[in-house]
């Protein structure tokens with residue numbers, strides 16, 4: 001229990017520290033972001049006075065105050081949920097994040113579950129059939145998918161399944177991209193929900209295609225090393241049914257080291273969604289990241305960075321707690 | 334030895350592994366009969382193929398290996414290598430149980446001891462209640478002098494080496510097997526625990542009338558517990574006999590060398606090299622008698638023809654061209 005509390009405190013400190021770093025990056029980074037934002041607005045035709053006032057309304061602190069006071073204002077803002085305003089979308093950053101997070105979580109968690117499960121099953125199968133056709137196929141497959149940049153695969157998926165085969169094609173609007181059919185009214189209707197899933201199919205497919213080969217390889221090598229353990233031969237010696245050995249002896253142990261990678265993947269749920277959401281115009285955090293970087297929308301950038309940090313820290317925390325449940329050897333460390 | 338019923342009969346057993354250098358022959362045309370109720374000590378230098386042989390008795394081979402040829406007949410009729418999947422599962426542990434050399438690693442790290450017991454029993458007997466399994470486990474754990482209540486609820490890593498060893502031994506007896514193979518059960522234990530464990534084994538033998546194949550480096554232990562001793566060299570048995578015959582009247586030059594190298598029989602052969610010259614390379618074994626490169630008595634025929642394991646009396650066998658003529662004393 002004390003260990004859990006210690007981990008919680010570490011997590012809180014990490015998040016706190018990263019907020020601090022973000023603040024100082026914005027404030028003291030060379031090419032002062034405040035000046036950049038003012039200059040941007042001036043170039044859009046505002047007079048300097050007006051531009052400066054706009055920027056003041058955007059950032060949750062007063063740039064002329066002493067640095068420590070700005071820091072305290074900023075911190076207070078963050079804690080009360082005020083992350084400043086976006087210049088691109090003319091909306092509070094918090095509102096943008098609240099809108100974007102569910103889309104990303106929906107898209108990437110489904111993709112991750114499919115990719116991970118596929119990797120576990122195939123990886124184990126290949127480990128058992130080492131040197132077989134599927135084994136050789138996957139060595140090639142995963143080096144190919146690793147060599148091709150992910151967005152190229154996403155574009156290929158759109159071209160083949162959308163444009164060529166017309167499986168994901170809207171006669172009026174072209175290939176299916178975006179979060180759902182814009183002609184529908186969002187709500188808990190069957191029509192809307194099925195549209196959401198239909199629109200999510202290609203991004204999920206692209207994500208799975210680019211990532212599951214790595215899970216397969218990891219699971220394969222983990223399984224191979226577990227298969228060499230004495231306790232597997234010992235289980236066979238005791239005459240246990242094959243199914244029992246495969247699942248509770250081989251699988252259960254082989255999957256353990258993959259949880260670390262899974263935690264990392266979950267932690268990167270927002271940062272890893274950039275290419276998919278950009279290619280598919282999907283309104284999640286990933287797309288706001290690329291848009292805000294492109295448009296120098298500093299408060300959105302820092303808000304996204306905060307979300308990414310929280311995701312990484314939380315997933316590590318959960319992984320640690322979960323891991324100690326899954327691996328009894330860790331429990332007393 | 335009054336009853337001479339053969340419980341395990343091994344004929345011409347050869348086990349090979351694929352290794353980067355080629356084919357490694359770990360067990361090479363091995364013949365052996367094990368009699369019901371006896372304790373057979375199996376002795377040989379490290380790497381001579383004892384563990385591979387023990388595993389092969391249960392048709393277990395590492396993934397890069399295979400049983401090239403041979404037969405293992407259990408109880409006169411059961412041809413182990415032609416059993417179907419289901420019969421093989423039944424044969425394992427119920428007829429022949431094995432305490433691995435790596436007993437310390439032969440428990441699933443993510444499962445409690447009790448779950449191992451449950452798995453083991455349920456694999457062979459349907460409709461046994463959890464209480465019944467618990468009762469049986471407690472009985473056996475007590476017999477190996479462990480505190481059942483604590484051990485059953487523990488994970489393997491929470492047990493000491495000696496405790497694991499005894500836990501695995503209790504597990505080996507869960508189904509009351511006819512034959513128990515122990516692969517160097519004492520070599521990883523400290524001296525006190527070793528003595529303790531041997532005492533437990535003797536009790537168990539009395540209790541269950543087990544047939545045991547006791548693989549070891551330690552000749553003192555063999556002298557204490559075994560009825561007969563088989564000497565293994567280069568993947569095959571070179572001599573078998575009663576304990577006294579092997580220790581005081583051995584006929585094979587290798588056995589002689591092994592014993593002579595040890596100041597008294599209270600020696601552990603793992604720590605000394607009985608003879609000059611390297612062990613035979615199992616990837617390129619010497620032709621003829623496997624021992625000829627190191628044998629002081631080798632003659633031409635030894636380099637060309639492999640000696641058969643020959644019966645020389647009711648319980649003794651030797652594989653040497655010159656056993657009749659050689660006088661060692």
Ligand SMILES: Nc1ncnc2c1ncn2[C@@H]1O[C@H](COP(=O)(O)OP(=O)(O)O)[C@@H](O)[C@H]1O
Pocket residue numbers: 350351352357358359377378379380381382383384385386395396397398615
């Ligand atoms: N899985 C394996 N792959 C390759 N060689 C092996 C394997 N297992 C055992 N061997 C080799 O077989 C020979 C006999 O090994 P083993 O039976 O473990 O000897 P020991 O008599 O010490 O128990 C050794 O040369 C060993 O290196």
Ligand code: SF4
Pocket residue numbers: 585586587622623624625628629630631632635640652653654655656
């Ligand atoms: S057969 Fe020849 S080489 Fe082999 S042990 Fe006998 S005398 Fe020595």
Ligand SMILES: [Mg+2]
Pocket residue numbers: 383384385434516517
């Ligand atoms: Mg061994």
